[in-house]
Amino acid sequence: MATDAILPTTTPPAPAAHGSVLPASLTPALIERLAARVVAAPDAARVVTSAPYTGAPLADLPVSTPGDVEDAFARARVAQKSWAATSLSRRKKILLRFHDLVLARQDEALDLMQAENGKTRRDALLEVVDIAITSRYYARNAARYLEPKRRRGAIPLLTHTTELRHPKGVVTVVSPWNYPLSMAAGDAVAALTAGNAVVQKPDTQTALTALWSLELMREAGLPADVWQMVVGRGSSIGGALMDNADYMMFTGSTASGRKIARDAGERLIGASLELGGKNAMIVLDDADIEKAADGAVAACFPSAGQLCVSIERLYVAESIRDRFVAAFVARTEQLKIGAAYDYGIDVGSLTNPSQLRTVTAHVDDAVAKGATVLAGGKARPDLGPLFYEPTILADVTPGMTLHEHETFGPVVSVYSYRSVDEAIEQANATPYGLNASVWSGSGARGRAVAARVHAGTVNVNEAFAAAWGSIDAPMGGMGDSGLGRRHGADGILKYTEPQTVAHQRVQGFTPPAGISPETWAALLTGALKVLKATGVR
Ligand code: NAD
Numbered sequence: 118m119a120t121d122a123i124l125p126t127t128t129p130p131a132p133a134a135h136g137s138v139l140p141a142s143l144t145p146a147l148i149e150r151l152a153a154r155v156v157a158a159p160d161a162a163r164v165v166t167s168a169p170y171t172g173a174p175l176a177d178l179p180v181s182t183p184g185d186v187e188d189a190f191a192r193a194r195v196a197q198k199s200w201a202a203t204s205l206s207r208r209k210k211i212l213l214r215f216h217d218l219v220l221a222r223q224d225e226a227l228d229l230m231q232a233e234n235g236k237t238r239r240d241a242l243l244e245v246v247d248i249a250i251t252s253r254y255y256a257r258n259a260a261r262y263l264e265p266k267r268r269r270g271a272i273p274l275l276t277h278t279t280e281l282r283h284p285k286g287v288v289t290v291v292s293p294w295n296y297p298l299s300m301a302a303g304d305a306v307a308a309l310t311a312g313n314a315v316v317q318k319p320d321t322q323t324a325l326t327a328l329w330s331l332e333l334m335r336e337a338g339l340p341a342d343v344w345q346m347v348v349g350r351g352s353s354i355g356g357a358l359m360d361n362a363d364y365m366m367f368t369g370s371t372a373s374g375r376k377i378a379r380d381a382g383e384r385l386i387g388a389s390l391e392l393g394g395k396n397a398m399i400v401l402d403d404a405d406i407e408k409a410a411d412g413a414v415a416a417c418f419p420s421a422g423q424l425c426v427s428i429e430r431l432y433v434a435e436s437i438r439d440r441f442v443a444a445f446v447a448r449t450e451q452l453k454i455g456a457a458y459d460y461g462i463d464v465g466s467l468t469n470p471s472q473l474r475t476v477t478a479h480v481d482d483a484v485a486k487g488a489t490v491l492a493g494g495k496a497r498p499d500l501g502p503l504f505y506e507p508t509i510l511a512d513v514t515p516g517m518t519l520h521e522h523e524t525f526g527p528v529v530s531v532y533s534y535r536s537v538d539e540a541i542e543q544a545n546a547t548p549y550g551l552n553a554s555v556w557s558g559s560g561a562r563g564r565a566v567a568a569r570v571h572a573g574t575v576n577v578n579e580a581f582a583a584a585w586g587s588i589d590a591p592m593g594g595m596g597d598s599g600l601g602r603r604h605g606a607d608g609i610l611k612y613t614e615p616q617t618v619a620h621q622r623v624q625g626f627t628p629p630a631g632i633s634p635e636t637w638a639a640l641l642t643g644a645l646k647v648l649k650a651t652g653v654r
Pocket of ligand 1: 291292293294295296300318319320321349350351352354355356358368369370371372373374376377390391392393394424425523525551594598599
């Protein structure tokens, strides 16, 4: 559920948790400066966001209108032309400078992410790391992907064929609130590298973090108007963002993704859709139980489970189920939940009231229908208005909402299985297919099982970071989890329009003067046979 609605600033702040007051770096001046970067009229309506840790007001942001979106696109179209003409080496320098700035000023980003999203500092740090990796990767690989490439011609030696990669033009990026830096800057970086301009709508709740990355990119040398941000509800400015886009990069729920796909189809523009999941982890009978239990904690509770690739279903071999569950529950019960702008906390807060409602409803529904709570199972208003305990459930059956629906919270259901075939069948019994995790004492066995799981990424003896961090490889969902991929070649080439330029030299495809069509047909047939016989591909 998007958090574009004005969050109720009347919510009485919860008793301030230790260390949860806004950190010194988030001065009113910084917040005002970032808010001023939103494309909106001076007299725009305002929206006020709340800090998840306390419920207290956080940012007062201008709201963009469809007209503001039109203006942003008009300026972006002008700026894009010179940006596309900027050399790759110049673009690379800007990206690498951005990389350095993000690392140097990471404390500001960590504070912003924690304040807007409620996640722990450790979870926020992963986003900083992600943006550094993405910027370096696309900076250093831009030429490999984007420079003109010679391709085999229609007639060897006589056809000179080149594949060109043109930028799409102006790309719309719609990014959610759960990974406010990764999702906002990561997708923009790839689109910008390819020579596009970007008009972005970050989720309102986490717009400051996105605007911070925009500010740093400008400081790194990106010309004004090449990357702009608007703020508003999808229902208000989504139409203008779609109508003007040359390509749509959307991250959010499957329900919203379907609408975006329909609209993109109507306009005949490409769209990359990174959507929801109901991700499975399979623990094989030869897995190291202690390591797998650590892995399950890392897989299920990052960003309080508000991570598209986090695990919500855990399938454990029956023979080790009890030992695994004991180890997993013990670790989960030791997790430190709370609000603090330091590295001492394991699990942070949910981000918005609707997430808390969903998590509570899913767990209550399951328990009412017979599920057993092995750990957690309740909200923690004593820590702040949106905290929920890391929760492990057993005896979850079809008919309970969370059996098949994504919770997007710190809740996992544990099931057992008798055979590997059964485990794979259960893991694949979902329309989603985003991420999975397989644990085995044998890497080869783990990889073999991984290949049978219907998911865009599968991590062996790791939760999600191994695949996500493999920036050279595609990342994205199968089935209801989306279309298209980020990272690697797919993650940048999708932002380009391929063009084939074929220059025919000396002799074309029509018979030369003096040669009859029959002779010409025989010559062509003979040439084709030679090509096959000599192994030409
Ligand atoms: P959501 O679809 O309700 O909203 C996401 C964002 O899209 C919001 O900012 C919203 O304003 C905007 N939006 C929605 N419809 C739009 C439209 N027609 N035009 C323009 N903007 C529009 O999703 P949410 O509930 O806020 O986010 C959580 C969901 O996102 C979860 O299902 C999660 O799995 C998914 N997600 C997926 C990934 C991934 O990479 N696969 C990453 C993060 C989150």
